[in-house]
Amino acid sequence: MSTRPFQSFLHSPELVRLAKQAAEQRQLEKLWRSALPAGFAGLSEAVGIEGECLTVSTRSAAVASKLRQMEARLVLQLNDKGLKINAIRCRIQVERHTHEKIKPPKNLNISPKALATIQAAAEQLPPSPLREALDALVAKRIRNPASKD
Structure with missing residues (x-):
């Protein structure tokens, strides 16, 4: 069995582009987490950069409010680490309740x-x-x- 088709898929322009985007997103998230105080690490995620504005997803309005209070300090820290932004926009991403995530069990009986x-x-x-x-x-x-x- 030849691995040639698989190898050509691994080096396709689309996959290379996606791998680069994923690496950039991981780096952005790493920079964001390093700038946050210890208690905020799991409460927000860096979504992306549009122009000179970093978009951040938070789990609640309270976290978004606190991040807005720390915005100037966070922007300075991120600029010192090489991320050229001048603002942070918080987007509230409310999690679904656990009872909404549970799917009914499937009927797995075999005749x-x-x-x-x-x-x-x-x-x-x-x-x-x-x-x-x-x-x-x-x-x-x-x-x-x-x-x-």
């Missing part, structure tokens, strides 16, 4: 016909990790038909 088909397919495979996994799945479902993997 007897499907289980028999899986078992037949596993028996035709040579000894391999795939065959072992299919055998284990079938054995588990036969022991406990309502189990979820």
Whole structure:
């Protein structure tokens, strides 16, 4: 099997551009975190720079308000570290409640016909990790038909 198509994908202009953007974003976030007081590190994230304005995402209006109070000092610190900005804009990004993130469980039951088909397919495979996994799945479902993997 040739790795040539994969290698050409790794060196594609789009992937190179995305890798560069990701590296710039990581560097921006690193600079932002280094300028913040210790208690604020996990409460905000650097989003990007538009012109000479750094956009920051915060978790609450209270954090945004405190960052606005520290804006002059933060701008000076970031300028000293090589980031040429003259303002910081806070954007409040409220997190969703945990009950909104939970998805209902999927119905993972396997019908007897499907289980028999899986078992037949596993028996035709040579000894391999795939065959072992299919055998284990079938054995588990036969022991406990309502189990979820």
